[in-house]
Amino acid sequence: MATISLATYIFTRLKQIGVDTVFGVPGDFNLAFLDHIDEVPNLRWAGNANELNAAYAADGYSRIKGFAAICTTFGVGELSATNGIAGAYAEHVGLIHIVGSPTISAEHNKLLLHHTMADGKFDIFNKISRHITLKTAALDDITTAPAIIDDLIRTGYIYKRPVYVEVPSNLGEEQVPAARLNTPIDLSLPPNDPAAEKEFVQEVIDKITKATKPCILVDACAVRHDVKNFVADLVNATKYPVYVTPMGKSAFDEDNERFCGVYVGALSKPDVKESLENSDLILSIGGLLSDYNTGAFTYQYHTTNVVEFHSDYCKVKSAVYQGIQMQAALAKIIKALSGVNLNYVPTPVPASVSEYKQVQKVTSGKITQEFLWRKLSYFLKADDVIVSETGTSSFGILQCHYPAGVTAISQVLWGSIGYALPSSVGAAFAADEISKDKRVILFTGEGSLQLTVQAISDAFRRHLHPYFFVLNNKGYTIEKLIHGLHAEYNNIQTWDHQKLCGVFHDKDDYENYKVSTVQELNKLWSDPEFNKPTKLRLIEIMLDEFDAPKNLIGQAKLSETINSGN
Template sequence: MSEITLGRYLFERLNQVKVQTIFGLPGDFNLSLLDKIYEVDGLRWAGNANELNAAYAADGYSRVKGLSAIITTFGVGELSALNGIAGSYAEHVGVLHIVGVPSISSQAKQLLLHHTLGNGDFTVFHRMSSNISQTTAFIKDINSAPSEIDRAIRTAYVYQRPVYLALPANLVDDLVSSDLLKTPLDLSIKANDEEAEDEVIDAVLQLVKDAKNPVILVDACASRHDVKKETKDLIDATQFPTFVTPMGKGAVNEQHPRFGGVYVGTLSRPDVKEAVESADLVLSVGALLSDFNTGSFSYSYKTKNIVEFHSDHIKIRNATFPGVQFKHVLQKLVKAIPPVVADYVPHPVPQLKLTNSPASAETPLTQEWLWTQLGGWLREGDVVITETGTSAFGIVQTRYPANTTGISQVLWGSIGYSVGAALGAVAAAEEVDKEKRVILFVGDGSLQLTVQEISTMIRWGLTPYIFVLNNAGYTIERLIHGEKAGYNDIQEWDHQLLLQTFGAKNYESLKVSTVGEFNELAQDPAFAKNDKIRLIEIILPVMDAPDNLVKQAQLTASVNKQN
C-alpha cells in the first residue's frame, strides 16, 4: 500500500521499536484508533481493568523493554492514568501516553461534549499532563502528524520520561505515505560536546589518580538510561568496591566479586556504611537521592571528592557540566582509566552474612528470615517486583543472582503500583524470553488497591508468581503513625479464592506460614517452573517488618513532625 491510516502508522512505528503490548482502556474518542492495533501483526491490546492500573502496567513493561505505550480516552480516561504517569516521570521511565481526543471541528466549535469541563476548553487536560511529560504533541494537522509521532516516540525513549500524544478522532483514519515507515526511527543519543567531555574525563582521571580508597555507588538511572554495561565495564576496569542504593538493585551483578552490598545511609549495614563513607572518592552513577533511597538523606560521606554521572549532566565536586551525557562519558572513561589504576590494590569489600540462625520447620515465618533466604530460590534472569512497604525494604537484604531485574517504586511510592507493574513486566518478559520468571511481592493492603489487574494476567495466560505478604493491613503506615488506628486496617480477604474468582484455569494457590512450608516450596522443581499463574499467601505477624523499614519509619515520622 502506498498510503496507510495515521492510526496504523502509529502502531507500525511502535511495533518497529518492539513495543508489542499496548495498555489502556477503550473510550468513544479512541475507538477508531484501537481498530488499527489489529491491523499490525505482532501487537497485543492488553485491555486493562482501569486506567491507573494501565499506567502502572506501562511503567513495568518499559522497565523491562525500555519503552511502552498506553492509550486512554479524553478527560475521564487520561486523568485516571495520571498518578501512574507521574510515577513514570519521577522515576525516569519511558512511556508514550496516547490520548484519543474529540475531533478538530468539535474543538473549534467549543461544543459542550461529554468528558469536558463544560467550558469549551479542550486543552486543559493537555496542560495538566505537560507538567509530568518530557514533551507533548497535540496533533492538529495530518501533514505534520507522522513527524510528530516519530518525535514523541523518540523523546520518550531517549529521555526515559513520559510523552503525551493527543490524536483527534477524525484524523486517525486520514491517510499518510507508507514510505515514511522505511526510514527507521533514530533512537540514538546525540554526541556530547567534545571539549566538555574531554574536560570531564581529565578531571575524573585526576581524582582517580589521587584517590587511595575509591568506591563506585550505583543508583536507579543506571538501569533506566541503559548504562548497566558501561557500569560493569567500569567496575571490571577499576576493581573498585561497588555498592548500590535500594533503587539501584538490579543495576549491578550482585554476584560480582567487587560487589559490597546496599548503601542506604544510616540504615546500611555497619560494614557497608563504613566502607562507603570512609572512601576518599565516590563515583556515583545515576543517582536519584530521595528520602527512602538515602535513609532520609542520611548520606555521610567524609570526602568532597564526589563525581555524579547523570543521563544529562555530570557533576564533579562543585562543578556541573550540563548536557554532558553519562553513556558516552562512561564509555570513554573505561578506555582511558586502565593505566591510571594500574597500581591500585583492591580494597576488601564487605561480605554478605546471613543473620538467621537455624530454624526448625515449625518456626513461624518472619520478614527477616524470608528476605535473607529468598536469594537461594531466585535464579539468573528473574524479574523481581516489590511493593512500596515491607517488600521494597526487605528486598534490600536479598542477594540477587546475576542478570536479575529489580523493579520497585521507591521515589514515587504509590501504594498498589506493583500489581499493575507486574502485569506489564510479565507481558514484556514473555516477549523477551518465555522462560523468564516474573516474581511479585505485594502486601495484603496494597493488593486491595489494584487487584483487578490479576484478571488481565489471567486473560492473556501470563504466569507470574504473586507472593501476598499477609500481615493484616498497612504495616508501613502503622510503623510511621497509628499502630492501632482503624484507618490502617483492611477488610480481610480469602486470598486463596482470588485466582479462581478471576477465572483462572491453569493456576495454583498456596498458603505458607512456617519455615518448613516455605523451604518445601523453594526446593520443589515443579514450583520453580513458571508454567502457571501462582498466588502464594505468606502469613506474617502484624507489626513484623525488616529492621531498615522500622528505622526508616521512625525517621519519616520525625520529619513529618518538623516545623
C-alpha cells in the same frame, strides 16, 4: 504513493522500536483508533480493567523492554491514568500516552461534549499532562502528524520519560505516506560537547589516579538509562568496591567479588556504612537522592571528592558539566583507564554481604520477615524479574541476594501504594515476549493488593504466568510504623485470598497457596514444578502484624520525624 492510516503508522512505529503490547482501556474517542492495532502483525492489545492499572503496567513493561505505550480516552480515561504517568516521569521510565480526543471540528466549535468540563475548553487535560510528561502534542494537521509522532517517540525513548499525544477521533483514519516507515527513528543520544567532555574525563581520570580508598555507588538511573554494562566495565578496569542504593539494586552483579552491599545512609549495615563513608573518592552513577533511597537524607560522606554521572549532566565536586551525558563519558573514561596506573589496592568486601547465608540454619518455626527475605535468595534464579511493593517488600528485599541478571522493579521514589501488582503484570507481558521461561515474581502486601487487585484479571486475560506473593500482616504496616500503630485508619477489610483467582478466572489453570511456617515455604520453594512458570500462582504468606524489616522500622522513625517538622 502508497498510504496508510495515521493510526496504523503510529502502531507500526511502536512495533519497530520493540513495543509488542499496547496497554489501555477503550473509550468512545479512541475506538476507531484501536481498530488499527490488528493491522500490525504480532502487536497485541493488553485490555486492562482500568486506566490506572494500565499506566502502572506500562511502567513495568517499559522497565523490561525499554519503552511502552498506553492508550486511553479523552478526559475521564486519561485522568485515571495520570498517577501512573506521573510515577513514570519521576522515576525515569519511557512511555507514550496516546489519548483519543474529540474531532478537530468539535473542539473548534466548542461543542458541549461529554468527558469535558462543560466550558468549551478542550486543552485542559493536555495542560495537566505537561507537568508530568517531557513533551506533549495535540495533532491537528495530518501533514505534520507523522513527524510529530516520530519526535515524541524518540524523545520518550532516549530520555526515558513519558510523552503525551492527543489524536482526534477522526484524524486516526486520515492517510499518511507509508514510505516514511522505511526510515527508522533515530534513537541515538545526541553527542556530548567534545571540549567539555574532554575536560570532564580528564578531571575524573586525575582523581582516579590519586585515590587510595575509592568506591562506586550505583543508583536507579544507571538501570533506567542503560549503563549497567559501563558500570561492569568500569569495575573490571579499576577493581573498585561497588555499592548500590535501594533503587539501584540489580544494577550490578551481586555475585561479582567486588559487590559490597546496599548503602542507605544511616540505615546501612554498619560495615557497609563505614567502608563507603570513609572513601576518598566516590563515583556516583545515576543518583536519585530521595528520602527512601538515602535513609531520609542521612548520607555521611567523609570526602568532598564525589563525581556524579547523570543522564543529562555530570559533576566533579562543585563543577557542573551541563549537557554531558554519562553514557558517552563513561565509555571514554573506561577507554582512558587502559593506560593509567592506579594507586588503589583492592580491599575486602564487608562481611555483611554474606549474611543472607545464615538463613540456611533455620529449618522450622513461623515465617518471619528476616527469614523470608534472606531465604528468597535461594528461590531466585538468574534473569528473574522481581517486583516489590513500596513498604515492607521494598525494604525487606534489600536483605536478599540477587543472582546474576535479575531485574528488580520497585517504585521507591514515587511510592504509590498499589503500583507493584499491575507493574508486575506489565513486566509479565514483557517477559512473555522475551522467553516463556522467564519468571516474574511479585511481593506485595494484602493492603496494597486491594488498591489494584483487578490487575490479576489482566494477567489471566492474556494467559500470563507470574508469581503473586501476598504478604498478609493485617493492614498497612509501613503506615502503622510511621504513625498510628493501632489506629483504625491503618487497618483494612480482610479478604479470602484463596478465592481471588476464581473471581477473576473461570478456569482452574492456576494455583493457590497459603503458607505460615518455614517448613511449608521451604517445601514450596524446593518443588521443581513450582519453580517453572507454567501457570499463574498466588501465594499468601502469613506474617505477624508488627514484624517488619529492621531497615523499614528505622526509616519509619526517620519519616515520622520529617513529617512532624522536627
